[in-house]
Amino acid sequence: MKKIKLLFLFVLIAASGSAFAQKQAMIPETLWEFGRVGGMQVSPDGNTILFTVTNYDVETNRASRDVYTIAVSGGQPRNITNSPENEFNAIWRPDGLRIGYLSSKSGNVQMWEMEPDGSNPQQVSHVSGGISSFEYSPDMRHIYFTKRVKIEESPHDMHPDLPLSNVYIYDDLMYRHWDRWHDYSYSHIFIATYHEGTIGRHIDIMEGEPYDSPMPPFGGSSQISWSPDGNYLAYTCKKKVGKERAISTNSNIYLYNLQTQQTTNLTPFNEGYDRNPVFSPDGRYLAWESMETPGFESDKNRIMIMNLQDGSYDYYTKGFDQSAGNVRWSKDGRTIYFVSGHHATYQMYSLDLASRNITQITDGWHNYNSLAIAGDYLVGERMSMSSPVEIFRVNKNDGTQVQLTNINELVFDKIQMGNIEQRWIETTDGKQMLVWVIFPPNFDPNRQYPALLYCGGGPQSAVSQFFSYRWNFQIMAAHDYIIIAPNRRGLPTFGQEWNDQISQDYGGQNMQDLLTAAREVSKEPYIDESRLGAVGASYGGFSVFWLAGNHEGLFSAFISHCGMFNFESWYGTTEEMFFANHDIGGPYWADPRPHSYEFSPHLFVQNWDTPILVIHGAKDYRVPKSEGLQAFNAAQLLGVPSRLIIYPEENHWVLTPQNSILWQREFFKWLDKWLK
Numbered sequence: 001m002k003k004i005k006l007l008f009l010f011v012l013i014a015a016s017g018s019a020f021a022q023k024q025a026m027i028p029e030t031l032w033e034f035g036r037v038g039g040m041q042v043s044p045d046g047n048t049i050l051f052t053v054t055n056y057d058v059e060t061n062r063a064s065r066d067v068y069t070i071a072v073s074g075g076q077p078r079n080i081t082n083s084p085e086n087e088f089n090a091i092w093r094p095d096g097l098r099i100g101y102l103s104s105k106s107g108n109v110q111m112w113e114m115e116p117d118g119s120n121p122q123q124v125s126h127v128s129g130g131i132s133s134f135e136y137s138p139d140m141r142h143i144y145f146t147k148r149v150k151i152e153e154s155p156h157d158m159h160p161d162l163p164l165s166n167v168y169i170y171d172d173l174m175y176r177h178w179d180r181w182h183d184y185s186y187s188h189i190f191i192a193t194y195h196e197g198t199i200g201r202h203i204d205i206m207e208g209e210p211y212d213s214p215m216p217p218f219g220g221s222s223q224i225s226w227s228p229d230g231n232y233l234a235y236t237c238k239k240k241v242g243k244e245r246a247i248s249t250n251s252n253i254y255l256y257n258l259q260t261q262q263t264t265n266l267t268p269f270n271e272g273y274d275r276n277p278v279f280s281p282d283g284r285y286l287a288w289e290s291m292e293t294p295g296f297e298s299d300k301n302r303i304m305i306m307n308l309q310d311g312s313y314d315y316y317t318k319g320f321d322q323s324a325g326n327v328r329w330s331k332d333g334r335t336i337y338f339v340s341g342h343h344a345t346y347q348m349y350s351l352d353l354a355s356r357n358i359t360q361i362t363d364g365w366h367n368y369n370s371l372a373i374a375g376d377y378l379v380g381e382r383m384s385m386s387s388p389v390e391i392f393r394v395n396k397n398d399g400t401q402v403q404l405t406n407i408n409e410l411v412f413d414k415i416q417m418g419n420i421e422q423r424w425i426e427t428t429d430g431k432q433m434l435v436w437v438i439f440p441p442n443f444d445p446n447r448q449y450p451a452l453l454y455c456g457g458g459p460q461s462a463v464s465q466f467f468s469y470r471w472n473f474q475i476m477a478a479h480d481y482i483i484i485a486p487n488r489r490g491l492p493t494f495g496q497e498w499n500d501q502i503s504q505d506y507g508g509q510n511m512q513d514l515l516t517a518a519r520e521v522s523k524e525p526y527i528d529e530s531r532l533g534a535v536g537a538s539y540g541g542f543s544v545f546w547l548a549g550n551h552e553g554l555f556s557a558f559i560s561h562c563g564m565f566n567f568e569s570w571y572g573t574t575e576e577m578f579f580a581n582h583d584i585g586g587p588y589w590a591d592p593r594p595h596s597y598e599f600s601p602h603l604f605v606q607n608w609d610t611p612i613l614v615i616h617g618a619k620d621y622r623v624p625k626s627e628g629l630q631a632f633n634a635a636q637l638l639g640v641p642s643r644l645i646i647y648p649e650e651n652h653w654v655l656t657p658q659n660s661i662l663w664q665r666e667f668f669k670w671l672d673k674w675l676k
């Protein structure tokens with residue numbers, strides 16, 4: 001009898017273990033269980049990688065970031081901070097004996113240092129108001145740091161007797177940008193003396209200048225670089241104000257001499273973007289990323305190299321029909337490594353400076369977001385549609401890739417991902433278009449599924465192997481949808497002609513590409529053609545609005561997030577006018593009037609007859625919320641089933657945990673209602 005009981009208990013435990021081991025489909029909360037890897041830095045000896053992991057607490061709606069290390073040779077990562085505060089901007093001191101980082105532990109963000117094992121943390125800076133970034137000079141005699149500096153007169157300065165007034169007053173453009181109103185201050189670079197954990201006198205090398213470095217909204221420390229001898233600092237800046245700043249992409253690389261305190265513009269010859277300078281190991285040369293076309297933010301990113309001794313320069317990726325970024329010099333200065341997009345993936349490449357031959361190092365369905373040199377290897381932050389960022393080691397010679405971190409192993413142990421297929425489909429003008437098809441985790445080819453057309457944003461942003469925490473293809477597929485994700489006209493990684501075609505043709509060929517992808521893939525027997533939806537954000541949100549008036553009954557549901565609805569009102573309220581001028585062709589009052597205005601979705605709204613969900617962030621100043629309000633109002637007045645979701649505190653994205661989970665719930669509630 002005892003043996004029977006034991007056997008029954010064993011079977012029960014085994015069955016329970018099998019149940020616990022069974023993987024489940026992703027749900028909205030799953031996306032906030034993932035630890036988010038970033039900030040990768042390699043130690044000076046090339047043996048250890050420093051990185052951060054950000055985790056979120058949904059209940060408190062807060063993030064916590066810790067600093068980790070892992071050996072380049074492999075092994076277990078080690079959390080060296082493990083504190084309730086956020087630590088970020090972690091970098092190695094050039095001698096490798098200390099790690100500098102930023103923390104707000106003392107009340108505002110300051111520079112701290114700790115031992116490589118995380119012990120003995122000490123505050124280094126005590127700068128009034130705090131700092132936003134820093135980096136050691138290679139000779140460790142100085143650091144630079146950045147902080148905001150008030151330059152212009154504010155309304156409170158003008159009216160000191162009205163301290164409780166709350167108002168902005170402006171006399172020029174760029175009064176707001178991305179998600180913040182101009183507060184009369186700018187990000188400036190300061191240089192301070194440094195000695196063994198203490199900093200001394202510091203000076204503002206941009207004193208009195210109404211300019212930012214790094215450049216908002218997304219510029220970071222890659223826009224500032226020390227020379228190997230520590231005597232020079234190269235930085236990126238767009239030294240324009242007001243209207244000129246709003247209509248121009250003409251940023252330059254500036255060289256600051258610490259001894260003479262003089263600044264020189266190194267790139268006055270180029271009218272487009274010049275960014276992200278990197279000195280050669282011997283300090284004789286400077287490489288940077290450059291765009292040739294004025295006003296075109298998505299032009300081909302070229303690698304330029306200047307001889308700093310005589311000022312001569314050359315275009316080193318000429319003939320390479322791809323953009324290049326994340327430039328890194330080899331130790332001997334003979335090779336440059338970089339990241340470039342090819343066929344909706346992002347890979348590592350090498351450029352031999354003597355022959356100018358370019359070689360692709362890595363291959364596969366993934367995106368490398370960054371790279372660094374670690375002794376005889378390269379290391380990089382890699383992600384795919386089925387995995388958030390992890391750190392990989394890459395053999396420079398044969399491209400072999402080894403995963404070093406597996407931060408999200410416990411999450412993946414309990415979830416199941418769907419399969420992904422790559423297809424090439426012929427477009428209406430006889431071109432070949434890459435389309436990703438993502439299947440539900442337990443796909444049954446004998447079933448018929450509803451399908452979603454994903455309309456990419458940008459407009460020049462590849463539908464690549466990205467892992468999004470909102471527009472996540474795997475969680476869409478986990479809700480039993482087949483996802484159709486085309487790389488329509490106007491996306492990079494397929495050559496510059498394919499990328500550039502979309503400008504001033506918003507309602508043209510790229511829309512035919514989207515329709516072609518939906519029609520062709522939905523011919524598969526496992527897709528129910530009567531249950532197609534179209535979803536997208538930003539340019540993808542515009543695409544949904546346009547398709548709503550031009551789809552001829554193809555779709556049964558729409559979701560548009562932060563999309564342009566009325567080109568005239570959008571042109572009159574957006575902030576980066578260079579983008580609108582290049583992609584739309586200019587203002588609506590121009591004579592002749594740019595033909596792009598004929599593509600405005602509001603001109604086709606009389607054809608709307610399909611349920612539509614409109615989502616917008618109130619702090620989105622790139623595509624102001626009035627665009628979403630107009631679209632929803634039109635749908636309501638036309639009697640089209642519609643819903644409006646407005647996030648008062650979110651911008652062009654939805655960034656906080658609970659808002660994001662709500663977004664996912666409403667997203668699928670809407671689709672399930674009309675497609676299931």
